[in-house]
Amino acid sequence: MAHHLTTSYAKDAVDLFRYYKRLAERAIEQCSDEGLFSTLDAESNSIAIIVKHMAGNMRSRWTDFLTTDGEKPDRNRDSEFEEPPRNRVELMAMWERGWKWLFDALEPLAEADLARTVTIRTEPHSVMQAINRQIAHYSYHVGQIVFLAKHLTAKATGSWTSLSVARKKSREFNTEVAAGRKSQR
Numbered sequence: 001m002a003h004h005l006t007t008s009y010a011k012d013a014v015d016l017f018r019y020y021k022r023l024a025e026r027a028i029e030q031c032s033d034e035g036l037f038s039t040l041d042a043e044s045n046s047i048a049i050i051v052k053h054m055a056g057n058m059r060s061r062w063t064d065f066l067t068t069d070g071e072k073p074d075r076n077r078d079s080e081f082e083e084p085p086r087n088r089v090e091l092m093a094m095w096e097r098g099w100k101w102l103f104d105a106l107e108p109l110a111e112a113d114l115a116r117t118v119t120i121r122t123e124p125h126s127v128m129q130a131i132n133r134q135i136a137h138y139s140y141h142v143g144q145i146v147f148l149a150k151h152l153t154a155k156a157t158g159s160w161t162s163l164s165v166a167r168k169k170s171r172e173f174n175t176e177v178a179a180g181r182k183s184q185r
Contacts, residue, residue, distance in 0.1 A: 010109045013131045017106070017138070021099050024142045026163050027149035028095075033088050035152035047148050048084035048091050050141050055098030056080040061120070061134055062105040066113065070120035070130065106131070 006012050028036065028047065036047045045053070056077065061070040085091040114128045125133065146163060154160045 008111065009114055009128060010106065010111060013135065014103065014106050016135055017099075017102060020135075020139050020142045023163055024145045025095075027146040028092075030153050030161060031149040032153065032156055035149065035156060036088060036091060037084060038148075038152055040148070040151070045081065045144070046084060047145050049081055050144055050148075051091055051095050051098075052084055053077075053080040054138060054141050055094045057134075057137065058098035058101045061130070062101040065105040065130075066116060066118060066127070069122060070118060071122075102134075 004015065006015075031047065039046045056075060057080075060072045060075040063072065085094055109127070114126065116127050117124050118127055118130050119125065120130060120133070150160050
């Protein structure tokens with residue numbers, strides 16, 4: 001993610017959400033269809049189940065974000081951990097729907113909205129607190145997606161393209177970054 005200096009919390013939050021969305025997508029792209037639905041053991045979730053849970057959470061939290069409780073009465077959280085989508089196409093459609101709810105709620109926010117109060121499970125949160133809560137929640141699950149995709153892909157194919165600085169490549173990366181900064185001046 002290219003860093004952009006900003007003093008806008010709302011813009012920074014949207015940028016962070018976009019970063020985590022793309023990070024998970026880059027991991028999912030490398031994972032086989034079979035890998036998306038695999039679990040490490042009986043108590044683990046597959047990537048498909050994690051995506052289903054995240055989409056359910058996003059619908060609940062971001063639909064009518066400023067005006068209704070973030071835990072919608074029609075949400076059945078437990079069902080998010082059952083019956084994954086049937087294939088990659090359904091999985092990615094669910095993923096995109098969830099992120100659309102999030103960005104549709106956050107992109108129109110004005111800085112003044114950040115001090116407003118919203119509720120999640122009847123508990124009051126400032127808008128900023130609610131956003132922070134979800135950044136933490138989604139980054140946790142994106143980390144799970146990346147871990148599972150890397151593990152399952154490397155196990156199946158013996159290869160994985162790093163999503164950040166590859167092992168033993170820090171010096172090369174830092175040199176490239178410094179050279180890029182010089183060429184932008």
